[in-house]
Amino acid sequence: MNSYTSIDLATWKRRGTFEYYRTFQNQLFNITLEFPATELYRYAKRNRLSFFLLTLHAILRAVNSVPQFRQRIVDGGQVIEFEHVAALTPIMTPEEEFVMALTEYAPSFAEFRGQAEAAVAAAKRGEFDPSVRQRNDFICASCVPWYGFRSLTQAALTLDQSIVILTWGEMDASGNIPLALQLNHALVDGLHVGRFHRALTGFLTAPASL
Structure with missing residues (x-):
């Protein structure tokens, strides 16, 4: 688990x-928000890189840039803030089942790519190591490449999850x-989403920065 600090309530x-x-x-x-992805897609094709992994890394970089997205509610009400968080993402197997892959945070795509490719493989x-589910220093990030959507409501294990x-x-x-x-409104507001x-x-518009 990554290092964290406890917030003094x-x-x-x-x-x-x-x-x-x-x-x-x-x-x-x-x-639900909309993002421009043309430049990232062209960059991926030009450099023969995975569009999926580039997008996931861009998302993870953006998530980690917002402290409130790295905060979690633990032990019945204590708030902690992780130094950085990883991404847990479902990967489709040849049998069209889904198995989770944990991709750890890295500040550059070059560092992220190797361990992410291994996790996906x-x-x-x-x-999948089920002990990962004992952690909470990650986001759940899913890709549905078969269709777009205007709005989507996520499933919730509990209504106070963070x-x-x-x-x-x-x-x-x-x-x-x-x-x-x-997102949990106790931690995150529209300002932080912005x-x-x-x-x-x-x-996404300057993919070389990844």
Whole structure:
């Protein structure tokens, strides 16, 4: 598990908002955004790189740039903030089943690519270490390349979960991809979603920066 810091609720400026949303039976909200992916797609083709892994890395970079996306609620109400988070992503096997692959965070695609390719290859063979599910220093990131969507609501194991869950879809004729987020409102507001949106748009339109 990655290193983390504990947030002192007594001095945390968000304490009031946090405690308010913690009274909700359903603390989650879902939002679907659109992102330009033409430049990233061309970059992937030109350099013979995986469009899927490039997109996943761009998303992971953007997620890690927003502290609130790295925060988790643990032990009944304590808030921690991870130094960085990984991505847990479902990979389709030859039998059209799905096995999870854990791709660890890396600041550059060159560093990310090797371990991510190995994790994807293991998942395609049906290999997954279930102990990963004991961690919470990751996001759940799914790709549905068969179709686009205007809106998508994620499944929720519990209505107070704090792990970020997201799904992105097929690139449309205009070169845009939809991306749906599920977030815990006790930790995340629209302002933070906006920062994620700007960061991811920047990576997708300047892929050499990855």
